[in-house]
Structure formats: structure tokens, C-alpha cells
Amino acid sequence: MKTRLRIALVGMVLPVALLVAWHVAASRPGEVVFPRLASVWHVVAHPTEKPETIDAPSLAFSAKTSLLRIAIGYVLAAGLAIPLGLLMGRLRIAHEVMAPLTTMLRVVCPIAWLPAAIVVIGAASLAEHIWGPGQAWQHETLEEVQPAMVLIIAWGAFFPILLASSSGARSVRNALLETAWLTGMGRTGRFFCVTLPYALPSIVNGMRIGLGISWMVIVAAELYPGTRSGLGYTIWVSHDTVQYEYTFAAIAYIMLIGLILDGGLWSLERRVSHWQAVQR
Amino acid sequence: MTESAFSFRQIHKTFVARSGESVPALDGFCCEGQVGDITCLVGPTGCGKTTLLRMAAGLESPDSGSVAVNGRAPGQCRGELAYVPQQHTLFPWLRLRDNVSFPLKVKGTRRRERHRGADALLDQVGLGGRARLYPHECSGGMQQRVMLARQLAAGAKNWLLDEPFSSLDERTRYALQDLLLELRRRQGLSALFVTHGIEEAVYLADRVVVMSPGPGRDVETIGLDLTHPRDRLSAGFSALVERVRRRIDTLILGPNTLGVG
Numbered sequence: 211m212k213t214r215l216r217i218a219l220v221g222m223v224l225p226v227a228l229l230v231a232w233h234v235a236a237s238r239p240g241e242v243v244f245p246r247l248a249s250v251w252h253v254v255a256h257p258t259e260k261p262e263t264i265d266a267p268s269l270a271f272s273a274k275t276s277l278l279r280i281a282i283g284y285v286l287a288a289g290l291a292i293p294l295g296l297l298m299g300r301l302r303i304a305h306e307v308m309a310p311l312t313t314m315l316r317v318v319c320p321i322a323w324l325p326a327a328i329v330v331i332g333a334a335s336l337a338e339h340i341w342g343p344g345q346a347w348q349h350e351t352l353e354e355v356q357p358a359m360v361l362i363i364a365w366g367a368f369f370p371i372l373l374a375s376s377s378g379a380r381s382v383r384n385a386l387l388e389t390a391w392l393t394g395m396g397r398t399g400r401f402f403c404v405t406l407p408y409a410l411p412s413i414v415n416g417m418r419i420g421l422g423i424s425w426m427v428i429v430a431a432e433l434y435p436g437t438r439s440g441l442g443y444t445i446w447v448s449h450d451t452v453q454y455e456y457t458f459a460a461i462a463y464i465m466l467i468g469l470i471l472d473g474g475l476w477s478l479e480r481r482v483s484h485w486q487a488v489q490r
Numbered sequence: 491m492t493e494s495a496f497s498f499r500q501i502h503k504t505f506v507a508r509s510g511e512s513v514p515a516l517d518g519f520c521c522e523g524q525v526g527d528i529t530c531l532v533g534p535t536g537c538g539k540t541t542l543l544r545m546a547a548g549l550e551s552p553d554s555g556s557v558a559v560n561g562r563a564p565g566q567c568r569g570e571l572a573y574v575p576q577q578h579t580l581f582p583w584l585r586l587r588d589n590v591s592f593p594l595k596v597k598g599t600r601r602r603e604r605h606r607g608a609d610a611l612l613d614q615v616g617l618g619g620r621a622r623l624y625p626h627e628c629s630g631g632m633q634q635r636v637m638l639a640r641q642l643a644a645g646a647k648n649w650l651l652d653e654p655f656s657s658l659d660e661r662t663r664y665a666l667q668d669l670l671l672e673l674r675r676r677q678g679l680s681a682l683f684v685t686h687g688i689e690e691a692v693y694l695a696d697r698v699v700v701m702s703p704g705p706g707r708d709v710e711t712i713g714l715d716l717t718h719p720r721d722r723l724s725a726g727f728s729a730l731v732e733r734v735r736r737r738i739d740t741l742i743l744g745p746n747t748l749g750v751g
Binding site: 403 | 547548549568569571573575577579581582583592593595596597624625626644
């Protein structure tokens with residue numbers, strides 16, 4: 211417990227130092243870029259209030275919209291990348307077929323695909339796709355989720371998860387697979403009882419990286435034409451109108467949500483990789 | 491005529507290195523292990539002992555020649571063979587109980603039943619009360635005991651052991667050797683045991699197959715007629731060890747050598 215407290219305190223040193231530096235910078239006369247901490251805190255502490263000075267919904271609604279976009283994109287990415295990565299890791303032919311293409315695609319910044327995604331998928335929201343343009347307005351949150359944007363987020367998260375799954379599956383000790391084979395276990399059993407548990411720490415690590423990239427991508431993706439909410443959108447709108455307390459409040463929310471989600475995955479990673487730390 | 495548990499006939503095997511170079515491993519190896527016997531394979535490093543065990547397990551195939559386990563191809567004996575390699579192959583994410591009960595899981599035994607069985611086997615190998623540990627929380631000796639318990643759970647009658655006790659301290663090694671002999675006595679298992687230790691071979695085996703330096707072939711089979719249980723401290727045992735050691739040295743290094751111990 212004492213160690214945990216010590217780690218937490220040590221971890222707080224830099225953020226507190228940063229806040230002090232910010233306070234000093236914001237106290238300079240005529241300072242525009244750095245708003246006072248108190249005004250940022252006011253926005254952060256009242257997330258349901260609709261901003262009066264910028265054309266954006268409340269931070270709570272924006273956070274909900276961004277989270278939903280990320281959730282859909284991320285689940286889509288993980289749902290595709292994990293099985294494909296495992297396949298690439300275990301089947302040489304799958305690796306040979308997919309590796310050159312994935313190497314070429316993953317070096318392209320996800321945002322570069324946004325114009326193409328709009329052309330191919332269109333600018334309509336998910337609500338419009340599901341319920342049609344006439345009924346879409348009744349589904350406030352889903353009307354803010356554009357499939358093209360979700361695709362870009364999925365794109366960002368896809369490759370780290372794919373590579374981590376593939377590398378995890380490839381690193382399975384052959385002796386363990388042989389042991390399972392010798393017990394009479396079939397191919398499917400060996401996959402679920404040996405390959406998957408062995409690759410899981412690597413997969414979860416890839417998921418953590420993918421989640422971080424999703425949050426990086428969303429700020430740019432929420433520049434998408436027709437977007438009316440989202441933390442990224444709030445950042446851009448408040449920047450245009452020089453209302454930086456909203457900019458920093460939205461950034462603070464991204465950091466907080468990112469910290470919580472990453473914390474969840476970190477704890478999952480610890481659970482599934484407890485045996486790896488000792489083996490290393 | 492006694493039935494063969496393991497049979498190798500004219501086994502040839504050559505591996506190809508990454509550089510494309512051919513590395514011959516076995517050159518016409520022949521040997522038979524009888525049902526209920528422990529046969530030790532002794533030979534210098536690189537003579538193909540591990541390759542032979544892997545062939546008997548169905549994990550490698552010979553380039554030419556035939557391998558049979560109880561008269562059948564090794565691939566048809568999955569689930570009936572116990573293979574204990576040099577390095578433990580316990581599943582690191584599973585507790586000892588789940589590692590031991592793994593073969594029972596494959597057979598579809600119900601969870602409660604297989605856990606009960608695993609606990610009893612862990613008890614049998616002297617690890618009662620350690621069922622909830624993970625492999626990395628165990629010493630090398632404990633890990634080897636768990637390996638033995640897992641093979642017992644599989645109920646295999648034919649055991650392939652590749653220097654399973656080589657990395658253990660003397661006391662643990664003796665305890666596990668006695669455990670193996672006890673299992674042989676109670677369950678009538680047949681074993682092919684690879685070792686570099688002449689004393690270990692003489693203590694465990696009914697016969698010792700001496701292999702030539704690689705590419706390996708059988709040069710002689712030495713029958714050990716000392717009755718079990720053998721007493722390591724007896725004069726007869728020491729004399730037998732010395733006789734076998736001298737014979738192996740002569741076979742491998744030639745008649746005018748001082749021996750390699």
C-alpha cells in the first residue's frame with residue numbers, strides 16, 4: 211500500500227509542476243493562449259452546461275459523442291484485427307499474402323483517408339443510414355456518428371492491434387503446441403487453449419496502443435464536414451473563436467477518459483501477462 | 491517372444507541448416523525397447539538422441555527407416571505417449587492443477603473430476619497443497635515433478651524422457667529417479683530414457699543402447715542384469731557402473747583412451 215502511494219505521489223510530481231508552470235504563464239498580463247486555471251476548471255466542473263460563447267454542445271454531450279465514435283471504430287478495428295493478426299501469425303500463407311499490403315497501408319496517416327472515405331461512404335450519419343433521413347433527428351447521439359469518421363478511427367486502431375496479434379501468435383513456443391498435440395488435442399483446441407492464451411498479452415498491449423491512436427485520430431477526424439459535436443470539434447471551434455478555456459477543458463477530458471480507458475486495459479494486460487514478466 | 495514397446499529400424503535423418511548445409515543426424519540407427527522395460531540411450535552430444543525421441547513421439551519423421559510404438563506408427567499413438575523434454579513444457583498461464591489436468595480436459599473429463607484427479611497426482615509426486623501455484627513460482631525440481639504428474643494424468647504407458655533430470659540437484663534427481671522406477675513397478679510403463687549420466691543409466695535401465703558420435707547409429711546394446719531396486723552404494727552397483735563406463739568409452743572413443751567419465 212505504501213509503495214502504491216509512493217508511486218502515485220511520484221507520478222503526480224510532473225503534472226503538478228506543469229500546472230504550476232501554466233498558472234505562472236496564465237498570470238502574465240495580456241496573456242491570451244493560456245487561460246486562467248480557474249476558468250478552465252469552471253468549464254471542466256460543469257460539463258453539462260452548454261457553452262455560451264462557442265457554437266458547440268455541452269462537454270458531456272461532446273464526450274459522449276466522441277466516446278461512441280471511438281467505441282464503434284475501436285470495436286470494429288479489434289474485431290477485425292485480432293482474428294486476422296492471429297491468422298497471419300499462425301499461417302505462413304496468410305502472412306505472405308497480407309504482410310506487403312498491411313505494411314504499405316499502415317504507414318499512411320489515417321486522416322489521409324478521410325476525403326476518400328467521404329466519397330465512398332458519403333457524409334450521412336449512422337442514424338440516417340439506419341432510420342433514413344426523415345427519422346434520423348429522433349436519434350440525437352447516433353445522428354452525430356458518421357460512418358466515414360468511424361472508419362478513420364478504426365483504421366488508426368487496426369494496425370497496432372493487427373501487428374501485435376500477429377506477433378503474439380507467431381511467438382508461441384512450439385514445444386507448448388507439440389505438448390497439446392501429443393495429448394491428442396485438435397487444431398481448434400490448440401488454437402483456443404495454447405495460441406490464444408500465449409498471444410493474449412501481446413494482443414492486449416496492441417489494444418492499448420490502438421486505443422491511444424484512436425484518441426489521437428478523433429481530434430482530427432472531428433474536423434469532418436458536418437460535425438456538430440465531439441471533444442475534437444470543441445477544440446477546433448473554441449480555437450477559432452479564441453475561447454481557449456474550452457480548448458483546454460476538452461483536452462483535459464480527453465486525457466481523463468484516456469487515462470481511465472487505458473487504466474482498464476492496463477489492468478487487463480497485467481492479469482493476462484502475469485506469467486510473462488517472470489519468464490522474461 | 492517379448493513385445494516391442496519402441497522399435498527403430500534403419501533410421502536415417504538429415505537436417506538442412508538455414509544456410510542450406512546438410513547436417514546428418516542419424517545414420518542407420520536400429521534399436522528395440524521391450525514392453526515394461528526402461529531403455530536408456532547413451533551417446534555423445536549431437537548423436538541424434540533427442541531426434542530419436544521426437545520421432546517416437548511423432549514430432550519428427552525419418553528420411554528413411556521405420557519407427558513404431560507398440561507396433562503402430564507414432565502419429566497414431568497421440569494421447570497414449572508421455573514425452574518429457576529437457577526443458578519443461580508446462581503452460582505458464584495455468585496453475586499447476588490445470589497443467590496436470592490438461593490431458594483430462596482434452597479427454598472431456600468434467601472440471602471437478604479432473605481437478606480431483608490432478609490434486610491426487612500432485613500429491614503422488616510430492617506436491618500436495620501446491621495446486622494453485624503457477625509454474626514460474628516453482629523450482630526446477632517441482633516443475634519436473636509436475637511434468638511427470640501431467641504424463642500420469644494422460645495415463646500413458648509409453649514414456650519418452652529426454653534428460654529430464656539433468657538440470658536438477660543430486661537429491662532431487664535421485665528422488666525423481668526413484669519415483670520413475672516406482673511408477674514403472676506400479677503401472678508397468680515402458681520408457682525410452684535419454685541421458686548423459688552413466689550412473690543414472692545403470693540405476694534406471696534394463697538395457698543401455700550406446701550410440702556413436704553424430705550422425706548417430708547404435709553401436710552396442712548393453713544388458714543390465716542387476717535386479718531392481720538397485721542400491722547406489724553397493725559394491726555390485728559401483729562395479730557395474732565402472733564396467734559400463736569403460737565399455738562405452740571403448741565403443742565411442744576407441745580402446746586406447748583414458749575415458750571421458
